Amino acid sequence: MSLKVNCTVTGLVLAATASCFAQVETFHDPELKWSTALFGEPTKIVAASEGLSFAVCWSAGPGLMVASVHDVASGELLENTSLVSVPAVSTRDVAWSPTSNRLAVGYLSAQGDTRTRLVNTITSLPVGMEHVGDRIAFDSSGSMLVIGGFDSYVRLVDAISGSLYRAFEFEGELSDVAIDSTGGVVGACSTTGDLQLWDMASGQTLFHHTVTGEDGMPVGLSSISISAGCTYVGAGTDGLAKSEVDKGRALVWAVATGEVLYDRQISNGGISKLVWTASESELLALGRTDTNELIFSAWDIVENRTVVSIPPSGASQLGGVYDFDYDRVSSVWALTTGNGTVEAFGPGLGCISDLNMSGHVDGGDLASMLASWGKLNTTADQNGDGFVNGIDLSYMLTNWGECSN
Numbered sequence: 001m002s003l004k005v006n007c008t009v010t011g012l013v014l015a016a017t018a019s020c021f022a023q024v025e026t027f028h029d030p031e032l033k034w035s036t037a038l039f040g041e042p043t044k045i046v047a048a049s050e051g052l053s054f055a056v057c058w059s060a061g062p063g064l065m066v067a068s069v070h071d072v073a074s075g076e077l078l079e080n081t082s083l084v085s086v087p088a089v090s091t092r093d094v095a096w097s098p099t100s101n102r103l104a105v106g107y108l109s110a111q112g113d114t115r116t117r118l119v120n121t122i123t124s125l126p127v128g129m130e131h132v133g134d135r136i137a138f139d140s141s142g143s144m145l146v147i148g149g150f151d152s153y154v155r156l157v158d159a160i161s162g163s164l165y166r167a168f169e170f171e172g173e174l175s176d177v178a179i180d181s182t183g184g185v186v187g188a189c190s191t192t193g194d195l196q197l198w199d200m201a202s203g204q205t206l207f208h209h210t211v212t213g214e215d216g217m218p219v220g221l222s223s224i225s226i227s228a229g230c231t232y233v234g235a236g237t238d239g240l241a242k243s244e245v246d247k248g249r250a251l252v253w254a255v256a257t258g259e260v261l262y263d264r265q266i267s268n269g270g271i272s273k274l275v276w277t278a279s280e281s282e283l284l285a286l287g288r289t290d291t292n293e294l295i296f297s298a299w300d301i302v303e304n305r306t307v308v309s310i311p312p313s314g315a316s317q318l319g320g321v322y323d324f325d326y327d328r329v330s331s332v333w334a335l336t337t338g339n340g341t342v343e344a345f346g347p348g349l350g351c352i353s354d355l356n357m358s359g360h361v362d363g364g365d366l367a368s369m370l371a372s373w374g375k376l377n378t379t380a381d382q383n384g385d386g387f388v389n390g391i392d393l394s395y396m397l398t399n400w401g402e403c404s405n
Contacts, residue, residue, distance in 0.1 A: 024282060024298045024299075024300045024305060024306075024307040024384070025307060025350035025351075025352045026347035026348050026349070026350040027284070027296075027298035027307050027309050027347070027348075028307050028308070028309055028310060028348065028350065028351075028352045028379065029309075029310055029348035029349055029350070029351060029352075029354065029357055030309055030310075030333075030345035030346065030347065030348050031345060031346050031347065031348045032343065032344075032345055033073075033075075033332055033344040033345055033346050034074055034075035034343075034344050035075070035341050035342070035343045035344075036070060036075035036076075036341060036342045037340055037341050038056065038058045038068070038340055038341070038342065039058070039060065039066075040058040040059040040060045040061070040066065040340070041058055041059045041338065041340055042056050042057065042058040042322065042336035042337070042340065042341070042342055043057050043058060043059065043065075043090070043091045043322050043323065043336060044056070044057045044091050044092070044093055044094045044322070044323050044336070045057075045094070045322075045323050045324065045325050045334055045335065045336045045342065046093075046094050046095055046096055046325050047072075047096075047325045047326060047327040047328070047334075048069075048096050048097065048098050048327070049095070049096070049097045049099075049137075049138040049139060049140045049141075049142055049181070050097065050098055050099050050140055050142065050329075051072070051327050051328055051329025051330060052071075052072045052073075052098075052327065052329050052330060053069055053070060053071055053072050053078050053096070053098060053327075054069070054070050054072060054096075054325065054327070054334050054342070054344075055067055055068070055069050055070075055094050055095075055096035055103055056068055056069075056070060056094070056336060056342055057091040057094045057105060058336075058340075060085070063087055063088070063089065063110060064085060064086075064087060064088070065085070065086045065088040065090070065091045065105065065107060066083055066084065066085050066086075067083070067084040067085075067086070067094060067103055067105055067119075068081075068083050068084075069081040069096060069098075069103070069121065070342065072327050072329075072330045072332050072334075072344070073330070075342065075344060078098075080122065081098075081101075081121045081122070082121055082122065082123070082124040083124070084103055084105065084119045084121065084124055085124075086105045086107055086117055087109070087110065088105070088107035088108060088109060088110075089107070089108045089109065089110055090107065090108045091105060091106070091107050092106040092107055092108060092114060092134035092135065093105075093106035093116075093134055093135050093136045094106070094136070095136040095137050095138045095145065096121075096138070097138045097141075097142025097159065098142070099141060099142040100138075100141070100142030100143060100159050100160060101120055101121045101122050101142075102118060102119070102120065102121065102127065102138070102142055102145070102159045102160075103118075103119050103121050104116055104117065104118045104119070104136045104138070104145055104147075104159075105117050105119070105136075106133065106134030106135055106136045106147070107134060108134065113132075114132070114133060114134035114149055114150065115130045115131065115132065115133070115134065116130060116131045116132075116133055116134060116136055116145075116147045117130050118130075118131075118145065118157070118159065118162050126162075127159070127160075127161070127162040128157075128161060128162015128163055129162065131147050131155055131157060131164070132147075132149045132151055132153075132155075133147040133148050133149025133150075133151070133153075133154075133155065133174075134147075134148075134149060135147070135148040135149070135174060135175070135176050135177045135188075136148075136177065137177055137178055137179050138159065138179070139179045139180070139181060139182070139183035140181040140182070140183070141183060142159055143158070143159055143160060143183070144156060144157070144158065144159060144165070144179065144183050144200075145157045145158075145159045146177050146178070146179045146186050147177070148170070148174045148176070148177035148188050149174060150173065150174060152169060152170055152171070153167045153168065153169060153170060154167070154168040154170050154174070154177055154186060154188045154198075155167050155168075156168070156186060156200065166200070166203055168186065168188075168196075168198045168203065168205075170188050170190070170194070170196060171190070171194050171196070171208070172189075172190030172191070172192040172193070172194035173190050173191045173192050174188055174189075174190050174191075175189055175190055175191045175220070175221060175222055175223070175238075176188065176189050176221070176222065176223050176224045177224065178224045178225055178226045178233070179200075179226070180226040180227075180230040180255075181226075181228050181229075181230070182230060183200060184199065184200055184201070184230060185197055185198070185199065185200065185206065185226060185230055185233075185255060186198045186200050187224050187226055187233055188224065189221035189222075189223070189224040189235050190220070190221060191220040191221070191222075191238070192210075192218050192220065193210045193211040193212065193218030193219050193220060193221060194208065194209075194210055194211075194218075194221070195208070195209045195210075195211065195221060195224065195233070195235050195253070196208045196209075197233060197255065197258075206255070206258065207253075207257075207258030209253065209258060209260070211235070211237065211249075211251060213241050213242065213243050213245075213246035214243040214245055214246055215242060215243060217242070219237045219238075219241045219246045219249070220237060220238045220240055220241070221235045221236065221237060221238070222236055222237065222238040222270070222271055222272060222273070223235060223236045223271060223272065223273045223274040224274070225274045225275050225276050225283070226255070226276070227276040227280045228276060228278050228280055228328060229280050230255055231254070231255060231256075231280055232252050232253065232254065232255060232261070232276070232280060232301075233252070233253050233255055234250060234251065234252045234253075234274050234276065234283050235250075235251050235253075235274065236248070236249065236250050236251075236267070236271030236272075236273070236274045236285060236287070237249040237250075237251075237270070237271060238270045238271065239269050239270020239271075239287075239288060240270070244268065244290065245265060246265075247265070247267075247268055247269060247270050247290075248265055248266060248267035248268045248269060248270050248271050248287050248288075248377075249263060249264065249265050249266075249271075250262075250263075250264055250265075250266050250267075250271065250274060250283055250285060250299055251263045252283070252301055261301075262301045262304070264299065264304065264306075264386075265376075265377075265386065266285055266287070266297045266299050266306050266377060266386070267285055267287025267288060267289070267295050267297055267377060268289060268290045268376050268377055269287060269288030269289045269290050269291070269292055269293075269295070270287055270288050271285050271286070271287040272286045272287055272288075272323075273285065273286045273323065273324065273325075275324075275325060275326045276326075276328075277326060277328060277331070278328040278329075278331075281300060281301055281302045282298055282299065282300050282301070283298070283299045283301065284296070284297070284298050284299075284326050284333065285297045285298075285299065286321070286323070286324050286335075289376075289377060289378075290376070294320075294321055295308060295309075295377060296308065296309035296324070297309070297377065300384070303384070304384075305383070305384030305385075306377065306381070306384045306385075306386060307352065307381075307384060308377055308378055308379045308381060309379070310355070310357060310379050320337065320338040321335050321336065321337055321338070322335075322336045322337070322338065323335065323336050324336070330346075331346060331347060332344050332345065332346050333345055349403055351399070351403035352382060352399075353365060353382060353395065353396045353399040353400075354403050355368040355369065355379055355380060356368060359402070359403055360401060360402045360403055361396060361399050361400050361401060361403065362400070365396065366396065368380060369388065369392065369393065369396060372388045373388055373389070374387075374388060374389070375387075375388055380392060382395035382396060383395055
């Protein structure tokens, strides 16, 4: 099945293939595709703007970060790409485009400022001058790079030459940036609740929205993502809100009108990162529960249903998870762990009542559900309303037996 959508701002038409996670149940029990050990501790990861590969940043020792590019099918280093080294205290963000052979690393320098270095992955040489800011993203052509920092500006850079194309003034303490796949819309969000979109061609603001909480005060946003067809923009709230109900909210706006269409708490300890699947109806999120446990969620915005993933390969025991991203072309998502590995996953069987991944639904799964009774946003939630109660028990009993049945 394919979905054709129209970017109402730029007038460009983008054909997107519907995600393999169109049945959100398959996100519940993801299948491990590969695991790759690096020579240092990995931090940031990003899917290529055009798909089919991931770029990963990892520490190679004090003051040195290295970026490598890996094939989405095997995890092996991608042919015809070089390792990229950056003299950095830490990596803040990474972006990668195989079409233009450009890799960008946003980092904290030894001098205490944040910068972005743009590199040619064939020669490993820098492209142009470094730019202020450390939050970055490529458009799908790899020709434009958006960079955001703490100096009240979001910059659009020509990725081929490294020169500045345009700068947008931004209100608030910037936390993330995004650019839609057609390159027509640029967005940014802030820790002070601001979300702003601009038309790239004219530089005009499309809309500016401030997210507020139960007390009427701004709620910090940690992540922004624009859907593949430029129909929606999504953002997630962090875990610092005063009210518990404002932590880990995912919000969706219509790009064309700026109207808030959906608003739901999906990770009640805060959201670290949000990414759209190719279908434009599902958001994937990395976050935390109210007890600070790792949580991966898939939210079907049309059905208003969430599915919480069983921590892949015991990710919560892998020294923690730093980052994740999703490849819209292959429907593979990958994460970086504290034990020095990159792990990639694809859709599972979708047996949502099999909580211990034994292949069938039995007393062990029932015990797991009862242990989660009354809790929010757990793997035991069967109908996707965020709660575990009698409705979920009824659902599990209906699915009793072998998963294939």
